[in-house]
Amino acid sequence: MQIGLYFLLLKKVFSKPEKPSIYYRQTIKEFVYLGLNSIGILSIISFFMGAVITLQTAYNMENPIYPTYLIGLGCRDSIILEFSSTVAALILAGKVGSNIASEIGTMRVTEQIDALEIMGVNSASYLILPKIIATLIFNPILTLICIIVGIFGGWIAGTLSGVITSENFIYGIQYAFIPYYITYSLIKTVFFAFIITSVSAFQGYYVDGGSLEVGQASTKAVVYSSVVILLFNVILTQLLLS
Amino acid sequence: MISVKNLNKSFNGKSVLNDISVTFETGKTNLIIGRSGSGKTVLLKSIVGLHEVDSGEIWFEDTLFNKLDFKDRKDIRSEMGMLFQGSALFDSLTAEQNVRFPLDMFTDKSPEEKNERVNFCLNRVNIINANKLFPAELSGGMKKRVAIARAISLNPKYLFCDEPNSGLDPITAILIDELIKELTEEYSMTTIVNTHDMNSVMEIGEKIIFISDGIKCWEGNKNEILHSDCGTLNDFVFANSLAKKLRTTNK
Numbered sequence: 001m002q003i004g005l006y007f008l009l010l011k012k013v014f015s016k017p018e019k020p021s022i023y024y025r026q027t028i029k030e031f032v033y034l035g036l037n038s039i040g041i042l043s044i045i046s047f048f049m050g051a052v053i054t055l056q057t058a059y060n061m062e063n064p065i066y067p068t069y070l071i072g073l074g075c076r077d078s079i080i081l082e083f084s085s086t087v088a089a090l091i092l093a094g095k096v097g098s099n100i101a102s103e104i105g106t107m108r109v110t111e112q113i114d115a116l117e118i119m120g121v122n123s124a125s126y127l128i129l130p131k132i133i134a135t136l137i138f139n140p141i142l143t144l145i146c147i148i149v150g151i152f153g154g155w156i157a158g159t160l161s162g163v164i165t166s167e168n169f170i171y172g173i174q175y176a177f178i179p180y181y182i183t184y185s186l187i188k189t190v191f192f193a194f195i196i197t198s199v200s201a202f203q204g205y206y207v208d209g210g211s212l213e214v215g216q217a218s219t220k221a222v223v224y225s226s227v228v229i230l231l232f233n234v235i236l237t238q239l240l241l242s
Numbered sequence: 243m244i245s246v247k248n249l250n251k252s253f254n255g256k257s258v259l260n261d262i263s264v265t266f267e268t269g270k271t272n273l274i275i276g277r278s279g280s281g282k283t284v285l286l287k288s289i290v291g292l293h294e295v296d297s298g299e300i301w302f303e304d305t306l307f308n309k310l311d312f313k314d315r316k317d318i319r320s321e322m323g324m325l326f327q328g329s330a331l332f333d334s335l336t337a338e339q340n341v342r343f344p345l346d347m348f349t350d351k352s353p354e355e356k357n358e359r360v361n362f363c364l365n366r367v368n369i370i371n372a373n374k375l376f377p378a379e380l381s382g383g384m385k386k387r388v389a390i391a392r393a394i395s396l397n398p399k400y401l402f403c404d405e406p407n408s409g410l411d412p413i414t415a416i417l418i419d420e421l422i423k424e425l426t427e428e429y430s431m432t433t434i435v436n437t438h439d440m441n442s443v444m445e446i447g448e449k450i451i452f453i454s455d456g457i458k459c460w461e462g463n464k465n466e467i468l469h470s471d472c473g474t475l476n477d478f479v480f481a482n483s484l485a486k487k488l489r490t491t492n493k
Binding site: 022107110114117118119 | 287
C-alpha cells in the first residue's frame with residue numbers, strides 16, 4: 001500500500017507545474033539549500049576517508065613484492081567506485097533526507113500544505129519537484145568534489161606519514177585508469193539522489209499527527225532511503241559493471 | 243452561495259458527519275458552531291475539498307464541486323480564501339511574501355501592481371511595519387491578520403475561517419471577528435466560520451448552524467440562539483457560569 005501511495009505521489013509530483021517561473025526560482029533555492037550547503041560536510045568526510053583508505057591500503061601492502069604506487073591506485077578506485085557515490089549518498093540521506101522529511105512533515109502538520117491545496121496549487125509538485133531537480137543536477141557535482149577531495153586527502157596522508165612518495169601516489173592514481181568508473185559513479189549518484197529526495201519527501205508528505213510523528217518520519221526517511229540506496233547499489237553495480 | 247446536501251463523512255468506519263444539509267448565504271457571516279470534536283473542522287475541510295466526502299453534494303453556486311477533479315476545482319479554488327486555525331503561514335516567507343504568494347502563482351500582474359495589492363491587503367488588516375517579518379517573529383493576532391490578508395489577496399468570493407480566534411485574548415479575538423465581518427460585507431463574500439467561541443457567535447453570527455456528534459441539530463441566527471428548545475445547544479450556549487447566571491436571571 002505504501003509503495004502504491006509512493007508512486008501516486010510521484011505521479012502528482014511530475015504533473016505540469018502551475019507556473020514554471022516560480023518552480024525555477026524554487027529550484028535555485030534548493031540548489032543552495034540542499035546542494036551548496038552539503039559541500040562542507042562532504043568535503044571534510046571525503047578528505048578523511050581518502051586519508052584512511054590510503055593508510056589502510058599501505059598497512060595491508062607491506063609485502064615488498066607489491067609496488068607502492070598501488071596504494072594510490074587503491075585509494076583512487078575505492079573513492080571513485082564506492083565512496084563518492086554510495087557512502088556519500090548514505091551521508092546525504094542523513095543530512096538532506098532528514099531535512100526534507102522534517103520540512104515537508106512540519107508543513108503538513110501546521111496545515112501549510114492544506115493552504116497550498118486550497119489556493120489550487122499542486123502541493124506535491126510545488127514542494128518536491130524543485131528538490132528532485134536540484135539534487136539530480138547538484139549531487140553529481142558533489143560526487144566529483146568527493147572524488148577530488150578524497151584523493152587529495154589520500155595524497156596528504158600518504159606523503160605526510162611517509163608510506164608513499166608523492167611521485168608514486170600520483171603515478172598510482174594515473175595507473176590503469178578507466179574513465180568509465182567516473183561515469184559509473186555518476187550514474188549511481190543520479191539514482192541515489194532521486195531515491196533520497198523522493199523517499200524522504202514521501203515520508204514527510206504523508207505525516208499524520210504532530211511533532212512526534214514528524215520526528216518519526218524524519219528517522220524513517222533516513223532508514224528507508226539508506227536501505228533502498230544499498231539495494232540499488234547492488235542492482236546498479238551488477239547492471240553497469242558486469 | 244454554498245449548498246451542502248446530505249453530506250456524510252467517516253474515518254475508518256467511524257461516522258463523523260451524518261446527513262448534513264445546509265445553505266450558506268452570500269454576503270453573510272455563516273457560523274458553524276459545536277463542541278470540540280463535533281465535526282466542525284471536518285465539515286469545513288469537506289466543503290473546501292481537503293477531505294473527500296463519502297456521499298452527498300457540495301454546490302458552489304451552480305457547480306457541483308465535490309464531483310470535479312483537481313484540475314477543474316482550480317477555477318473555484320482561485321475564488322476561495324481560507325484562514326486556518328494555526329494561520330498556516332509559510333515559515334520561509336516574510337509577511338509580505340506570504341500575501342504575495344497567491345498573486346505570484348495565479349496572476350500576471352506586474353511587480354508594481356503586486357506590491358500595491360500586497361500593501362493594500364496588509365494595511366486593510368492593520369499590519370503596519372511588519373511586512374518584512376517572518377511568521378516566527380509575529381504575535382498570534384498578527385499571524386491571523388496576515389493570514390486573512392493572504393486569503394483576501396485574490397479578492398475571493400468565498401472565505402473560510404477555521405477557529406479564527408482560538409488562542410487569542412478576548413480583545414484581539416473581537417478585532418479579528420470584526421475584521422472578518424467587515425470584509426464579508428465589503429467584498430460581498432460567502433463567509434463560513436468555524437468556532438466554539440460564544441463571543442464570536444453573538445458578535446458576527448448572521449447565520450448559525452450547531453453541530454453535535456456530526457449531526458446538524460439547530461439552525462438560526464444570533465438573536466434566536468438564546469431562545470432555542472434544543473437541549474444540546476442550550477448546554478453549549480449556557481456552558482459557563484456567567485451565561486448560566488444570566489439565563490437564570492432572565493427566567
